[in-house]
Amino acid sequence: MSNDNYLKAKSALISVASEVANEDVMTKHQALVINGFDVELHGKMPFTLSMRVEDGIDGVLNDLFCRGHVRSWDCNGTQVFLPSPDNDVILVFTHFLHHFFIEGVGLRQICDWCRLLYTYRDTLNYGLLESRIRKMGLMSEWKAFYNLASRYLGMPDLDSRLMIHDSRFDKKADRLMKLVLECGNFGHNKDLSYRTRYSGMTYKIVAAWRRLKDFASLIPIFPLDAPMFFVTYLFNKTK
16 A cells, blocks of 8 residues: 555544554554444555565555456445455465464464455465465465364365365474464463563563564474574564
8 A cells, every 4th residue: 555545544544433543653554443343454564574475465465456456345335345365365374474473363363364265266376376475485384374274173175286284284283273272362362461561671672582482482383484584573673
């Protein structure tokens, strides 16, 4: 989303919101409450852990906004444009993966991804999907989470390359499921009291240490990506 369009959307939403949270200017994220519903405005869809993934997301957004690859949803007579299934699959996957690495993700986000894949199983461009996943360097993450969906959520085999139960990823899936249940949606099951207990430099040190331990717990699952993602995350936080 261009900066002008983001500002226009933010202004329109704030005018009808009953609650408005603090804006994250860097990521262009504004949370609001409208008619009792939580609403989030995303001007960007940042991954923040890998430039390869950021480039892949930018390509998807360019395809969406510049080439108009969308699908239409009739919401009680109002036409709403949504990303095309090929684009939406990437956006949903990278978004919940971002939360998984940084704070934790719940089963709901994984189920959203599964439902999207199953609903559009007959029209997805599997060749394009595989190319995008490989270019972003997320094949191990994709297969591990698909195995989790297969082993624990009843997700069927949909494609012989990307959406199939691969027993080589069973241990990763088991470890993933344990972490998902332990951490909860956005880390809600974690002890986050340090966020209000400390401030200033002390908070930054404690937060960095907690984040280091979180990433360390992911090394047995993603031994190459977890350390690399942590370094990128730390660099983005300190630059």
